[in-house]
Amino acid sequence: xxxxxxxxxxxxxxxxxxxxxxxxxxxxxxxxxxxxxxxxxxxxxxxxxxxxxxxxxxxxxxxxxxxxxxxxxxxxxxxxxxxxxxxxxxxxxxxxxxxxxxxxxxxxxxxxxxxxxxxxxxxxxxxxxxxxxxxxxxxxxxxxxxxxxxxxxxxxxxxxxxxxxxxxxxxxxxxxxxxxxxxxxxxxxxxxxxxxxxxxxxxxxxxxxxxxxxxxxxxxxxxxxxxx
Numbered sequence: 001x002x003x004x005x006x007x008x009x010x011x012x013x014x015x016x017x018x019x020x021x022x023x024x025x026x027x028x029x030x031x032x033x034x035x036x037x038x039x040x041x042x043x044x045x046x047x048x049x050x051x052x053x054x055x056x057x058x059x060x061x062x063x064x065x066x067x068x069x070x071x072x073x074x075x076x077x078x079x080x081x082x083x084x085x086x087x088x089x090x091x092x093x094x095x096x097x098x099x100x101x102x103x104x105x106x107x108x109x110x111x112x113x114x115x116x117x118x119x120x121x122x123x124x125x126x127x128x129x130x131x132x133x134x135x136x137x138x139x140x141x142x143x144x145x146x147x148x149x150x151x152x153x154x155x156x157x158x159x160x161x162x163x164x165x166x167x168x169x170x171x172x173x174x175x176x177x178x179x180x181x182x183x184x185x186x187x188x189x190x191x192x193x194x195x196x197x198x199x200x201x202x203x204x205x206x207x208x209x210x211x212x213x214x215x216x217x218x219x220x221x222x223x224x225x226x227x228x
Contacts, residue, residue: 015083015092016076027095028080037070037077039227042107052227055202060209063191063219064112067199067227068100077226081197084225085133093136093197094143096225101144104223109145113193113221115186116142116149119208120179122159137225138195147193153186154179154194154208179208181215188216199227 011020016032028036044050045064052065069077080096083089104110118138126132135151142149158178181187192212196205199222209220 015089016080018079027092032076035076037072037075039067039070042066042104042109052199055199056206056209056222059202060206061213061219062205062209062222064109064221064223065199066104066109066221066223067225068096068103068223069226071198071226071228081226084136085197088130090131090133090136093133093225094140097137097140097142097195098144099140100223100225101141103144104141105145110147112191113145113147114190115153116145116147116193116195117154117187117212118149118151119194119196119204120151120154120156122156124159134196137197141193141195141223150183150186153181153183154211155182177207179211181211184215187212189218192217192220194220194222196222196224197226199224 013019014021014025014027014029014032016028016036019029019031021027021029039052041050041052044053046053048054050065052067053062056062056065071077071081080092084092084096116138118132118134120126121129121132121134132151138149138151141147156178157180194205194208194212199205205222205224209222212220
C-alpha cells in the first residue's frame with residue numbers, strides 16, 4: 001500500500017515515451033515495449049539473410065552480428081539511448097541487456113560464446129560520465145545468457161573525439177589502433193561476444209575485433225542495443 005501511495009506522489013516514467021508507468025511496469029511501458037522496432041537478425045544467424053552480418057563482409061571476420069533494436073531518429077529507441085548515455089540511466093542498459101540476453105538464450109546462443117566484453121571508454125571519459133553504457137548492456141546480456149563478462153580485458157588507450165557526424169573513413173581513422181587487450185590470456189582461444197550501444201558504420205567494432213583476434217581470440221561476434 002505504501003508503494004502504491006508513493007507511486008501516486010512520485011510516479012515513475014517510461015524511458016521511451018515519458019508517460020507514467022503502470023503498476024508492474026519497469027523502465028519501458030507495455031505500449032512502447034510492443035511498438036519498439038525489434039530486429040530479427042538472431043533468427044538468421046551468420047547468413048546472408050542477416051542484414052547486419054553483411055556490414056562486416058570483406059572487412060573483419062565476425063561470427064555473428066546481432067542487434068536488439070533498429071535505431072529510428074527522433075523515435076523511441078533514440079530516446080532510450082539518449083537517457084542511457086547522457087541522462088545517467090545506467091540501469092536501463094542492464095535492463096535491455098537482460099531482455100535481449102534472455103531472447104538470445106531462447107534461441108540457443110548461450111552455447112556460441114565463452115566471454116562477453118564491452119567496447120571500452122577511455123578512462124577520462126569514464127571518469128566524467130561515471131559509467132560505460134556498453135558495459136551496463138554487457139552486464140545485462142551476461143545475466144540473460146548466463147555467461148561471464150569482464151570490463152577489464154579490453155581497454156581504450158587513446159581518448160578519441162566523438163564519432164558523431166564523421167564519415168566512415170574518418171570514423172575508422174579515429175579508432176584505428178586505439179584498443180588493446182590488457183589481459184590476452186582471457187581471450188586466447190575464446191569465442192568473444194563484443195558489445196556496444198549502437199552499430200552505425202561499424203568502425204569502432206571493427207577496430208575492437210582486430211585487437212581481439214590479434215590477441216588470440218578464436219572468433220568474435222558483436223551485439224548492440226541498436227543498429228542504425
